Amino acid sequence: MEHCSCLKSHTEKGNL
Structure with missing residues (x-):
């Protein structure tokens, strides 16, 4: 679950 990082x-930074 590294992609979670x-x-x-x-x-x-700011919700897309």
Whole structure:
């Protein structure tokens, strides 16, 4: 579930 990390980074900056 490493790809999840990428998703977290995006959400932290701002929900798409």
